[in-house]
Amino acid sequence: MDEGEPRPTPLTAEEAERILQQVGRGALDTRDPEVRRIVTEAQRALVRHSLWGDAHSTRHRRYLLWGIAFLVLWIVGLVVPFAVVFGWFG
Structure with a gap:
């Protein structure tokens, strides 16, 4: 993908299922690298x-x-006051 190209929208589950059904039936040539990329x-x-x-x-x-x-801020909020009171910082 070039830098100037917009990012493609992700496939929906329905689109992905249809593509994989086509592959299962042999309707798509998976030897083509572009088709293989889309199948992947x-x-x-x-x-x-x-x-x-x-x-x-x-x-x-x-x-x-x-x-x-x-969660990290909550734990820090609990530990730091005890560290200050008990002199754990030196």
Whole structure:
């Protein structure tokens, strides 16, 4: 993909299933590198859909990162006052 090209939208589960059905029937020539790339993308999209459902994976990743950040700040908020009171900083 060139830098100037916009990023393609990800395949939906239905599109991925249709592509893989075409491959199963032998309607697509998988020796062509471009077709093989699309078939691989369809396989990945189907696996991603089976793991995450309909939601886009970046949204889940964002929620996970916010959750981890909240947890880290919460633990720091609990530990730092004790460290200051008991002189753990030197």
